[in-house]
Amino acid sequence: MNQNRRGFVVIFTVLVASAVFGWIYGPSVRATSTAAEDSQSSVREFTTVLDVVQANYAEPVDVDKEVYQGAIPGMLRVLDPHSSFFDARQFALLREDQRGKYYGVGMIVAPRENHTVVMAPYVGAPAYNAGLRPGDMIVKVDEKSTDNLSTTEVADLLKGPKGTVVKIVESDTSGFRRSTRQPIAKSKRR
Numbered sequence: 001m002n003q004n005r006r007g008f009v010v011i012f013t014v015l016v017a018s019a020v021f022g023w024i025y026g027p028s029v030r031a032t033s034t035a036a037e038d039s040q041s042s043v044r045e046f047t048t049v050l051d052v053v054q055a056n057y058a059e060p061v062d063v064d065k066e067v068y069q070g071a072i073p074g075m076l077r078v079l080d081p082h083s084s085f086f087d088a089r090q091f092a093l094l095r096e097d098q099r100g101k102y103y104g105v106g107m108i109v110a111p112r113e114n115h116t117v118v119m120a121p122y123v124g125a126p127a128y129n130a131g132l133r134p135g136d137m138i139v140k141v142d143e144k145s146t147d148n149l150s151t152t153e154v155a156d157l158l159k160g161p162k163g164t165v166v167k168i169v170e171s172d173t174s175g176f177r178r179s180t181r182q183p184i185a186k187s188k189r190r
Contacts, residue, residue: 046071093152103162107132109155116146116154118170132170140169 054061068087076083086094106125109116118136121128138146141157149157158166 103164104155104159105130105132105166105168107158109138109151109158111151112137116149116151127168130168132168136170138168139171140167142167 050063050066054063068085072085076085105127107121107127108119110119111117116138118127118132118134118138120134121132138154140146141154144157146154146157158168160166
């Protein structure tokens with residue numbers, strides 16, 4: 001009889017403890033399921049908007065590009081202005097810049113009015129020695145036009161193995177086009 005009573009007390013204690021814990025922690029469990037439902041609802045809304053844009057936009061929409069270059073970076077900016085999203089190519093370029101193990105012609109370029117412009121050739125670097133100056137617009141690299149290329153793509157054309165030679169056609173601030181007097185050999189980044 002004593003063992004039966006002890007078993008009854010243990011079962012009763014477990015049930016009471018479960019009820020108390022359920023009463024205390026139950027609301028947070030419900031909040032978690034509501035948060036999950038909110039997340040699912042947000043994803044459904046995003047997908048619906050994306051479907052509407054794909055169906056009604058004037059030009060074909062590259063969904064991967066829009067998500068990787070628009071939605072994800074936008075979300076990160078809202079969460080934290082110091083966070084950035086890098087796709088695989090951008091991440092590889094970042095790591096290359098951090099390690100400083102690429103070779104180029106020795107200048108800083110930047111976008112200006114849909115063109116890539118020399119901002120500053122490093123004094124003594126191959127670009128400087130070839131006559132490139134601030135404000136020069138890069139028109140061609142190795143006979144490849146830079147029209148419709150981003151500044152990053154132009155910079156990639158200017159990088160390569162040490163000693164590789166590159167020919168640049170630039171236009172100065174007056175619009176006069178000229179080729180560099182000599183091909184430029186790529187040297188280690190400073």
